[in-house]
Amino acid sequence: MVDTTSGEGHRGALPALAWKLVKIFASVALTFLGLLLVTFLIGRVVPVDPVLAVIGDRASQSVYDRVFIELGLDKPLYEQFWIYLQKILSGDLGTSFLTKKPIIDDIARVFPATLELATVAILIGTSFGIPLGVLAAVRQGRLSDQIVRVVGLIGYSAPIFWLGLLGLLVFYARLHWVAGPGRIDIGFEYSITSRSGLMLLDSAMQGQWGAFRNAFSHIILPASLLGYYSLAYISRMTRSFMLAELAQEYVITARVKGVAEWRIIWVHALRNAAVPLVTVVALSYAGLLEGSVLTETVFAWPGLGQYLTNSLQNADMNAVLGGTLVIGAIFVGLNLLSDLLYTLLDPRVRRR
């Protein structure tokens, strides 16, 4: 007996997958266009006069008029948006009022610091959050479930900048367990050549273990706090996905087969829960960008978040919008990535 459904599945697999990918990319492109529109409109409502921001307030009227036209402010709004769009797509986010450099260069310089922080944080959050969530689901309603729940809710409730300050007070100032604010001590700063911009990676590849240890002791506290924040979300979602999976029939099948309980939990059920969990991890990775704005401020971490707050406090609107746009784009990109991973991980989506 030939199985008809699977035959169709194989024949139609490629076009269906391609079509799905096209749809995903189209919606991402549309969302990105929307992002641009939002930042553009925010830029228009600023009460700060963009011309004065360029020339200062002591320039003559003729200079003012020239710059007014140079900036394209005499054109209708849709035309201005079109120009804005072309500039952004060619990688021009404008010039920072504060650093006098192209914003895209500024962001490229500070971004690795944020990337490193967020990556260490998500590693911490995932490697603790998933096991805790699984534990809570397996011991549903018991004490360990309650503890995981409360630990998660605390993570949801504590302002991260406050935790950061307390962390610095306790672990840096009082206990001396970790290094203080900043990415690395000045003594080490010039001993490693920056290749990837990620200090842990660079120092490890160049065999500078002293610098590596120093960078590690700088990153561990902010990354743990950010990681705790994502742990709260990841463990809660893991718990609810695992509860749903453990109630499925195939779990009974596995028990009937005499599969060991740990294998049922960690292989059979978790493999199924992993499909939606990928989305959760990607989303919390993106959420860390949000947390990093406040964390970087507290820890003097020279990343995107600090750049953004610095620009904010100096009314450098171009830089603020550029940073917002970049973070929005990363957010959209991570969503896209999670969609793609979802497609790859779930055989039902992949072959259909």
Add this chain to the structure above:
Amino acid sequence: MSTREWLLTEQPASRRQARLGQSYRTWLAFRRNRLAMIGLGIVLALVAVALLAPFISPYNPIVGGDLRTERLLSPSWQHLLGTDDQARDILSRILHGSRITLLVVALVAVIATPIGLLVGTTAGYYGGWVDTVLMRLTDIFLAFPRLILALAFVAALGPGIENAIIAIAITSWPPYARLARAETLTIRNADHIDAIRLQGAHSARIIWGHVVPLCLSSVIVRVTLDMAGIILTAAGLGFLGLGAQPPQPEWGAMIAGGRRFILDHWWVATMPGLAIFVVSLGFNFLGDGLRDVLDPKAQK
């Protein structure tokens, strides 16, 4: 027959009795959830403190004491939570700050809920291109991390508590729109909606009069779940100097003010943070319990 029996009867005699009975059962389930009760207690305490702040505060929250002798005092019987660098009593400031926190939460809920409901129900009710356009718009707002978008808005509008509230509200509605749309889709083709349509009712009237009320309860639960997030976002904006401006006793701004003294005078930044933490924990406990009770899927 006692009131309790009347409420719990299996054969309610009227629709009102059935509905009250249902609420009473929900309340009974809710009351068994210890965390949720703690949360409810904290939230009620917040409301009480906000109402009574001027009467229970031992000192003036804005005007400090003698700058030479009363600056940065550590917690004592005179000043339970110590004083800050302006010689102001921190406890009094925190008690008054509860009013700002409550104001932010209430106003954001009042602004964002109707927007979310309107967008979501309209999209769900009309379907087609209206749905596509509105949901695409919602997705765009969801594509920004909330705090970042709020930052950009406040940067554009200028710092201040009113603008912070507007910015948070603008960034809060998309999830409610999503939810309201999903609810609308399930009831759009229900028979009683069809019946109203046949009577010749206006689409707008159907949406506001019949669809919105049905979506309201689940959206309200969702808003409650979001309260803690709103408080944290507001505190974050305050910390960055974009929310309430000094000398207002906003908790986030108070932490920012105490930050410089964290090593030697830890209480200045710690105490307001503790207040934020307790209040948002309260909202989280409450929302968590509500979800357990009201969402049959999570109940097992």
Add this chain to the structure above:
Amino acid sequence: MTLLNVENLSVTFPSRHGPQRVVRDVSFRLGRERLGIVGESGSGKSQTGRAILGLTPTSGTATADRLEFDGIDLRNASHAQWRKLRGARMSMVMQDPKFSLNPVMTIDRQLVEAARRITPNRAEARDKSLAMLEAVQIRDPARVMAAYPHELSGGMGQRAMIAMMLITEPDLLIADEPTSALDVTVQIEVLRILDDLVTSRGMGLIFISHDLRLVSSFCDRVLVMYAGRVVEELRAAELSQAKHPYTRGLMGCLPRIDGGTRPLPTLQRDEAWAR
């Protein structure tokens, strides 16, 4: 020879109105024969089957005066004991392969996992799996091995399930509505495969179904359950001599080829049967 001995098995679940007994004092013995359990949904037949395998959901409790499998007392069996028994000596085929097979694992992995209970060697387990798929009359076992469950039709999935449950040659198989989710056209085929394997290997079979006629044509003996109780036990061949009004009622509800009474009578229930 008695393979399974059940005396006064009860399964209780908590509910808002106090504990609810869904299986009440069920007793029977099973040799290497085919026993059918018939009843409507909610009659407790599935929970009886699960309790025998120690798979009562954690919210419920199963109690019995005697629950012996091949002389082993199952009532206080440890986790390790259960694991030694399940899969290797007793197993179960469930209703719908769409749910009972793990959706993100290939048939290969799921079959080999079962086969390795008896042959730890991976290559050997694979050979055995392929042979077993052939035994359930799958013509292209290599392709089915590589497939994910959703790529198989219901009939194919259920054969794979049967192969997986019989690969260890257990002594007892519980089949819980094994064909109810399948197309009528493949039901008979799957049943025949199951029947052949059970008979040729001399296993004990508990066949759980709501379909009285199917059970009677397929089993040696039939237990009729109503509201958690066994109301009648009889030999399949003597079905027409059923005494209990519920059994007779069930039989009266079956449409007959030669027409018979029309409209079909509805089943009359009596509160007293449940007591």
